[in-house]
Amino acid sequence: EDQVTQSPEALRLQEGESSSLNCSYTVSGLRGLFWYRQDPGKGPEFLFTLYSAGEEKEKERLKATLTKKESFLHITAPKPEDSATYLCAVGKDTGFQKLVFGTGTRLLVSP
Amino acid sequence: AAGVIQSPRHLIKEKRETATLKCYPIPRHDTVYWYQQGPGQDPQFLISFYEKMQSDKGSIPDRFSAQQFSDYHSELNMSSLELGDSALYFCASSLRGQGGNEAFFGQGTRLTVV
Numbered sequence: 202e203d204q205v206t207q208s209p210e211a212l213r214l215q216e217g218e219s220s221s222l223n224c225s226y227t228v229s230g231l232r233g234l235f236w237y238r239q240d241p242g243k244g245p246e247f248l249f250t251l252y253s254a255g256e257e258k259e260k261e262r263l264k265a266t267l268t269k270k271e272s273f274l275h276i277t278a279p280k281p282e283d284s285a286t287y288l289c290a291v292g293k294d295t296g297f298q299k300l301v302f303g304t305g306t307r308l309l310v311s312p
Numbered sequence: 313a314a315g316v317i318q319s320p321r322h323l324i325k326e327k328r329e330t331a332t333l334k335c336y337p338i339p340r341h342d343t344v345y346w347y348q349q350g351p352g353q354d355p356q357f358l359i360s361f362y363e364k365m366q367s368d369k370g371s372i373p374d375r376f377s378a379q380q381f382s383d384y385h386s387e388l389n390m391s392s393l394e395l396g397d398s399a400l401y402f403c404a405s406s407l408r409g410q411g412g413n414e415a416f417f418g419q420g421t422r423l424t425v426v
Contacts, residue, residue, distance in 0.1 A: 235414065244316075244402050244417035245355065288354065299345065299368050300415060302354035 203228040207289050207303035214310050217278045222306045224289030225271040233292040234272050235300065236265050238285045245288055248274075279310045314339055316418035318403050324424045325393050333388040333421045337405030343367070344386040345415060346378060349400040361386060362408060393425045 204227045214220055226234065233252055237245035249258045251267035258265050262283065264275040274287055286307045290300040317336040325331050337344050343362045347355035348371075357370035361380035372378075375393075380386045390397060400422050404415040 233414075237417075242400070242420075242422070244404075244419045247414055247416055250414050299357045299360055299370060300347075300355075301357070304354045 203291070203293070203301050205289055205291055205301055205303035207287075207306050209306060210304070211307040212309070214276075214279055214308070216280055216310055216312050219275070219277045219279070221276070222274040222287055222289075222308070223271060224274070224303055226289075226291050226303075227270075228291045228293060228301065230293050231291055234267055235290045235292065236263075236272070236274055237288040237290065239288055239305070240285050248287075276308070279308075281310045281312050284308055284310045316403055316405050316416055318401075318418035318421050320421060321419065322422045322424075324426060326426055327393060327395060329393050329425075331390045331393060331423060333390070333401055333403075333423070335386045335388070335403030335405075335418060337384055337386070337403070338416055341405035341407050341416075342384070343406045343408050343415075344380055344384070345404040345406075346372075346386070346388050347402040347404065347417075349402060349420075351399075355402060358388070390423075395425050398423060398425045 206225050208223045236248040239245045249265040254269045262277050266273045286305040288305045289303045319334045345360040346358040349355045358372040360368045364380045376390050378388045400420045402420045404417045406415045
């Protein structure tokens with residue numbers, strides 16, 4: 202059975218305190234691992250797609266990496282505006298894409 | 313840039329009533345997805361359409377139906393509403409074959425069943 206597990210469930214950081222979020226997955230026919238940011242009551246906002254082990258992508262203070270079993274979202278020197286829930290999702294190579302989401306990591310960055 | 317548009321943003325219905333949610337995908341996107349997100353939960357895939365035909369089906373109740381029209385907009389019809397149907401409903405769209413089929417989400421419709 203396809204599974205996506207994110208840890209920690211919640212993370213509180215001081216502004217400027219770097220950390221990493223983890224997404225481990227078990228899925229057959231992986232076609233992309235996706236990171237989204239979601240603010241309360243709003244739709245997930247696309248951040249990154251990773252396709253193969255060893256791939257890395259960066260955007261401002263965020264950097265996503267991928268291995269064969271997990272992905273990390275590294276947050277460098279976070280700011281309060283980075284506070285959100287970060288969702289990891291996997292896409293399967295079934296011919297038509299649907300996403301299987303993890304339960305997310307709620308990040309709170311204090312000034 | 314144009315994003316996925318959903319309407320209405322908020323909807324309050326009584327038990328056993330019917331609700332219709334609308335989704336307008338990003339222009340030129342050919343795939344539409346519907347997701348349901350309960351309080352404190354991750355989005356759960358309901359159904360998807362590619363080029364106006366149903367392409368995949370997830371945990372969508374039989375009381376729900378959906379379709380994609382010739383202009384690519386989609387509607388999710390929900391009948392015999394139950395209290396447990398209260399949730400955020402997201403529509404997403406993507407362009408198949410473009411990159412990794414990254415799905416872009418709308419702002420959602422918050423459905424409250426009372």
